[in-house]
Amino acid sequence: MLLNEELRTKGELAKEAAFKLGTLSTALKDQALLVMASALEKQEKEILRANEKDVAEAQARGMGKALLDRLSLTSARIKEMAEGLRAIAALPDPVGQVESMWKGAQDIQIGRMRVPLGVIGIIYEARPNVTADAAGLCLKAGNAVILRGGTDALNSNKAITEVIASAAESVGLPRGSVQLVEDTSRETATQLMKMNQYLDVLIPRGGAGLIRAVVQNATVPVIETGIGNCHVYVDSAANLQIAEAIIINAKTQRPGVCNAAETLLVHEKVAREFLPAVSAKLLTLGVELRGDSLTRELVPDVKAASAEDYQVEFLDLILAIKVVSSSQEAMEHIRRYGTKHSEAIITENYSTARLFLQNVDAAAVYVNASTRFTDGFQFGFGAEIGISTQKLHARGPMGLKELTTVKHIIYGQGQVRE
Amino acid sequence: MLLNEELRTKGELAKEAAFKLGTLSTALKDQALLVMASALEKQEKEILRANEKDVAEAQARGMGKALLDRLSLTSARIKEMAEGLRAIAALPDPVGQVESMWKGAQDIQIGRMRVPLGVIGIIYEARPNVTADAAGLCLKAGNAVILRGGTDALNSNKAITEVIASAAESVGLPRGSVQLVEDTSRETATQLMKMNQYLDVLIPRGGAGLIRAVVQNATVPVIETGIGNCHVYVDSAANLQIAEAIIINAKTQRPGVCNAAETLLVHEKVAREFLPAVSAKLLTLGVELRGDSLTRELVPDVKAASAEDYQVEFLDLILAIKVVSSSQEAMEHIRRYGTKHSEAIITENYSTARLFLQNVDAAAVYVNASTRFTDGFQFGFGAEIGISTQKLHARGPMGLKELTTVKHIIYGQGQVRE
Numbered sequence: 001m002l003l004n005e006e007l008r009t010k011g012e013l014a015k016e017a018a019f020k021l022g023t024l025s026t027a028l029k030d031q032a033l034l035v036m037a038s039a040l041e042k043q044e045k046e047i048l049r050a051n052e053k054d055v056a057e058a059q060a061r062g063m064g065k066a067l068l069d070r071l072s073l074t075s076a077r078i079k080e081m082a083e084g085l086r087a088i089a090a091l092p093d094p095v096g097q098v099e100s101m102w103k104g105a106q107d108i109q110i111g112r113m114r115v116p117l118g119v120i121g122i123i124y125e126a127r128p129n130v131t132a133d134a135a136g137l138c139l140k141a142g143n144a145v146i147l148r149g150g151t152d153a154l155n156s157n158k159a160i161t162e163v164i165a166s167a168a169e170s171v172g173l174p175r176g177s178v179q180l181v182e183d184t185s186r187e188t189a190t191q192l193m194k195m196n197q198y199l200d201v202l203i204p205r206g207g208a209g210l211i212r213a214v215v216q217n218a219t220v221p222v223i224e225t226g227i228g229n230c231h232v233y234v235d236s237a238a239n240l241q242i243a244e245a246i247i248i249n250a251k252t253q254r255p256g257v258c259n260a261a262e263t264l265l266v267h268e269k270v271a272r273e274f275l276p277a278v279s280a281k282l283l284t285l286g287v288e289l290r291g292d293s294l295t296r297e298l299v300p301d302v303k304a305a306s307a308e309d310y311q312v313e314f315l316d317l318i319l320a321i322k323v324v325s326s327s328q329e330a331m332e333h334i335r336r337y338g339t340k341h342s343e344a345i346i347t348e349n350y351s352t353a354r355l356f357l358q359n360v361d362a363a364a365v366y367v368n369a370s371t372r373f374t375d376g377f378q379f380g381f382g383a384e385i386g387i388s389t390q391k392l393h394a395r396g397p398m399g400l401k402e403l404t405t406v407k408h409i410i411y412g413q414g415q416v417r418e
Numbered sequence: 419m420l421l422n423e424e425l426r427t428k429g430e431l432a433k434e435a436a437f438k439l440g441t442l443s444t445a446l447k448d449q450a451l452l453v454m455a456s457a458l459e460k461q462e463k464e465i466l467r468a469n470e471k472d473v474a475e476a477q478a479r480g481m482g483k484a485l486l487d488r489l490s491l492t493s494a495r496i497k498e499m500a501e502g503l504r505a506i507a508a509l510p511d512p513v514g515q516v517e518s519m520w521k522g523a524q525d526i527q528i529g530r531m532r533v534p535l536g537v538i539g540i541i542y543e544a545r546p547n548v549t550a551d552a553a554g555l556c557l558k559a560g561n562a563v564i565l566r567g568g569t570d571a572l573n574s575n576k577a578i579t580e581v582i583a584s585a586a587e588s589v590g591l592p593r594g595s596v597q598l599v600e601d602t603s604r605e606t607a608t609q610l611m612k613m614n615q616y617l618d619v620l621i622p623r624g625g626a627g628l629i630r631a632v633v634q635n636a637t638v639p640v641i642e643t644g645i646g647n648c649h650v651y652v653d654s655a656a657n658l659q660i661a662e663a664i665i666i667n668a669k670t671q672r673p674g675v676c677n678a679a680e681t682l683l684v685h686e687k688v689a690r691e692f693l694p695a696v697s698a699k700l701l702t703l704g705v706e707l708r709g710d711s712l713t714r715e716l717v718p719d720v721k722a723a724s725a726e727d728y729q730v731e732f733l734d735l736i737l738a739i740k741v742v743s744s745s746q747e748a749m750e751h752i753r754r755y756g757t758k759h760s761e762a763i764i765t766e767n768y769s770t771a772r773l774f775l776q777n778v779d780a781a782a783v784y785v786n787a788s789t790r791f792t793d794g795f796q797f798g799f800g801a802e803i804g805i806s807t808q809k810l811h812a813r814g815p816m817g818l819k820e821l822t823t824v825k826h827i828i829y830g831q832g833q834v835r836e
Contacts, residue, residue: 019753023777096776105796108787115779117809196633200809215614216637221810242832249834335437357827358514359441361533369526369830378523378835379826391535391618391823392639393811405809408797409775412787414660416667417796 003191006183010146011198013176014119018144020174022116026093029140032168033089037082039167040132040160044078050159051128058152070126071152081132081160084383088136091382094401095142098409106418109411114404116142118200121192122385123148123214125206128156134205135164135178137385141403144174146199148181148192158182193218205386208313223394225386228258228341229313230371233330233356235347236269242368243346244278247319249370250344252285256315258387259342259374263310263320265330268294271323275299282319291321310337327352331359338362341389342371363389363396421609424601428564429616431594432537436562438592440534444511447558450586451507455500457585458550458578462496468577469546476570488544489570499550499578502801506554509800512819513560516827524836527829532822534560536618539610540803541566541632543624546574552623553582553596555803559821562592564617566599566610576600611636623804626731641812643804646676646759647731648789651748651774653765654687660786661764662696665737667788668762670703674733676805677760677792681728681738683748686712689741693717700737709739728755745770749777756780759807760789781807781814 003011021029040047051073058071094114101111120143122134131147138145149157161180168177181192193202193214202222204214211224232250234243250261266274271294279289279299289295290305302321309320310333324330327345334343344366345356353367364374374396376384381399388394394402421429439447458465469491476489512532519529538561540552549565556563567575579598586595599610611620611632620640622632629642650668652661668679684692689712697707697717707713708723720739727738728751742748745763752761762784763774771785782792792814794802799817806812812820 019779022779102798104798105791108791108796110797118779218637219634221639221808223810239832245832245834253835357531361437361440361536362825364826364828366828367830369828369833370835372835373523373526373828373833374826378526379528380520380522390639392641395824396826406813407780408782408792408814410782410784410787410791412785414657414663415787415791416663417671417788417790 003195004183004188006181007188007191007195010176010179010181011195014144014146014179015198017174017176018116018118021139021144021177022095022142024142024173028172029093029142030089032171032173033085033136033140035171036132036136036164036167037085039163040078040082040085043163044075047078047156047159047163048073048075050155053155054153063152067126071128071156073128073156077129081129084133085136088140088383091140091400093140094404099406104410106415108415111409112406113409114401115407117403117405119144119146119198120403121146121148121199121202121220123189123192123202123204123206123210125150125210126152128153128160130205131157131160131180132164133383134385135161137383137400137403139168139173139177141400143403144177146179146181146192148184148189151184154182154184190217193220196220203385223386223388223398224390225388225398226258227313227339227389228260228387229263229311229337229339230259230261230342230344231263231265231334231338232261232344232346232371233265233327233334234267234270234274235327235345235349235352236267237349237352238267238270238346239348240270240274243274244281246344246346246368246370247278248281248285250372251282251287251319252317253372255317258313259371260315261319261344261371262312262314263322263337265322265324265333267327267330268323268325271295272298275321286317288318289321290318292323294323295321313339327356331356334360339389341387342366342374344369344371363387421613422601422606424599425606425609425613428594428597428599429613432562432564432597433616435592435594436534436536439557439562439595440513440560442560442591446590447511447560448507450589450591451503451554451558453589454550454554454582454585455503457581458496458500458503461581462493465496465574465577465581466491466493468573471573472571481570485544489546489574491546491574495547499547502551503554506558506801509558509818511558512822517824522828524833526833529827530824531827532819533825535821535823537562537564537616538821539564539566539617539620539638541607541610541620541622541624541628543568543628544570546571546578548623549575549578549598550582551801552803553579555801555818555821557586557591557595559818561821562595564597564599564610566602566607569602572600572602608635611638614638621803641804641806641816642808643806643816644676645731645757645807646678646805647681647729647755647757648677648679648760648762649681649683649752649756650679650762650764650789651683651745651752652685652688652692653745653763653767653770654685655767655770656685656688656764657766658688658692661692662699664762664764664786664788665696666699666703668790669700669705669737670735671790673735676731677789678733679737679762679789680730680732681740681755683740683742683751685745685748686741686743689713690716693739704735706736707739708736710741712741713739731757745774749774752778757807759805760784760792762787762789781805
């Protein structure tokens with residue numbers, strides 16, 4: 001693969017930086033994160049000025065309101081980015097941890113030591129705050145990072161990267177630890193996805209289209225994140241009060257995120273008792289309901305669901321509903337339409353709960369709790385780089401540990417293989 | 419990606435089979451492995467007949483002796499395959515193990531449960547024994563497997579697959595648990611590498627060329643295995659007796675495997691004492707030596723090493739030698755030429771040993787032991803599907819555990835996110 005000048009230069013620099021970062025003390029990395037946080041606050045004006053330019057250009061191009069909101073920085077948002085970096089500094093450093101140590105053949109002593117992945121590529125879209133968050137997490141885990149944000153946020157991303165990269169260098173982090181790809185053309189993105197000689201892993205952060213494009217084009221190993229078509233299944237043996245609280249929480253507490261519920265499955269035995277009451281509440285909360293014919297018989301205000309409604313991630317105040325005749329049918333529906341993110345059953349039946357936990361294939365499978373808990377902080381991992389919905393390397397919330405790998409260290413005293 | 423009929427049919431079958439395999443009891447899986455082993459022994463004649471055909475055709479095409487040997491089956495080799503399956507049956511089943519369980523936000527109880535990966539694709543070359551080994555490991559870990567062996571071994575692979583697949587079905591494993599791609603064209607291989615809708619992971623087993631082709635073409639996540647340009651570094655503070663035993667073992671005990679040493683690095687302070695003696699022994703053992711000018715001054719029988727000699731994996735009785743002026747230079751050499759497989763230092767110096775363990779980036783880093791220990795059995799993992807030299811998911815010997823992933827199971831009592 002021929003790489004353009006920018007990628008080659010940044011790739012080389014990142015590889016050198018990663019080699020040095022892997023050996024730095026926790027104290028120095030934490031100091032760098034704190035200095036980066038202060039620098040963001042101190043240089044707020046430059047960042048906001050760059051962001052205004054992006055926002056003005058996006059407005060001129062006719063960008064929609066929701067996207068404009070994602071793109072826009074404020075003093076409060078910059079403060080949040082800084083606080084995010086401070087929170088990362090406060091997390092334990094996974095690098096150098098030896099998870100276990102055992103005796104192998106002939107008493108060689110073998111340990112599994114956590115080490116950085118090396119150079120991480122992050123491809124993301126309109127949110128400029130990802131620049132600081134992703135850089136902070138990668139650095140704390142001892143990795144160099146090459147960021148490739150969207151064209152819309154280029155000025156903001158450049159300003160943020162400049163501020164944090166020079167802050168990091170000022171305390172002794174190697175040059176090239178944090179870099180931004182400034183050529184945001186599609187050709188350069190494609191080259192980035194294939195630069196196996198420099199990148200150890202590529203993490204796309206964004207919508208389904210972006211993730212699909214990265215999976216299709218990358219030769220660098222990819223960790224897929226974040227597509228969540230999550231279900232809540234209310235079993236015939238459900239505590240209906242719990243069921244109501246959970247579906248309301250899973251749908252409405254923050255509808256735009258990947259662990260929000262998109263479909264409600266209800267066992268036919270409790271549908272008559274459950275659906276009219278919960279639908280009334282959901283409608284009051286502004287949720288649009290789209291159901292199958294059984295649901296619509298019970299609740300006239302529900303619109304007809306198309307096949308597609310069970311497939312898409314609404315990321316909005318819309319809920320698909322389906323009445324099923326058994327937990328088996330619910331699990332089949334989840335198997336067919338789910339994206340292996342987060343799935344919940346509400347039941348008081350021991351065997352049904354156990355079957356659901358065992359048979360449903362997803363990063364997180366819940367009994368009697370909201371899917372909204374699939375999150376690094378809620379799980380106790382701290383800040384996360386994303387929610388992995390694939391099966392290799394990391395599954396579910398990816399915190400600092402998931403940004404490392406292991407190496408085996410072996411202590412011998414002259415052993416040779418027989 | 420448009421898939422041909424064979425891949426689509428086998429993909430669908432495998433996906434269904436994987437769903438069922440994931441829920442089978444350990445006892446049933448073990449029974450299947452034992453029945454598969456007996457079937458291989460009972461149907462030895464059919465397998466040998468198919469193999470004779472492959473060997474005759476390969477001979478007619480002028481296949482070299484080493485490759486012919488890899489391709490050829492004997493009664494003893496079939497017995498070994500059967501014993502391999504019995505050994506896998508005796509290993510503990512990773513599926514269903516809950517590695518840890520903790521409290522998350524609001525006391526939700528979160529566990530990490532080992533579950534199968536799903537459908538595993540294996541792409542391999544001339545050795546027909548891989549068919550049984552890989553199938554056994556994948557099945558025990560609850561995965562369906564789609565095998566794609568080389569054209570040379572097609573008849574043998576078909577015979578082996580038929581025997582083990584019907585044996586597995588006869589005790590109740592789902593149809594489609596073990597399948598072979600019979601169209602061994604390059605186009606079909608390329609399609610296989612891109613069938614993300616059916617395959618969860620692809621593991622190439624073979625030489626550098628095969629692995630490169632898979633990495634370049636696959637959109638399915640790949641685990642790279644087996645390329646080992648391994649080094650033994652004899653430090654100025656080495657115990658030279660230990661050093662001699664280890665380099666002889668690492669080079670000659672089995673030169674054709676990936677954890678054999680390919681380059682010897684010697685500190686200049688001990689080169690004069692160490693190199694002449696060890697070279698004499700290595701030459702007696704039939705090892706061809708290729709060294710830099712300093713080595714050749716000390717040992718006239720050493721040929722001149724080219725730059726390429728430090729890069730290639732000889733997989734043969736050839737050893738590259740280089741005299742270095744510091745442990746730093748040795749580590750730099752390893753960083754430049756190593757393939758992150760297995761690297762060893764021989765030293766009695768505490769600080770140098772510690773620095774080497776920390777700074778050398780490889781799946782296995784040794785102090786005073788032979789690189790030949792990088793192996794599933796030697797590490798205590800049991801049979802392995804390969805040695806991962808990449809950083810995602812698995813690093814080093816990949817046993818049954820590495821053929822699984824995790825899911826988070828969460829027990830709640832009605833918790834919703836605040």
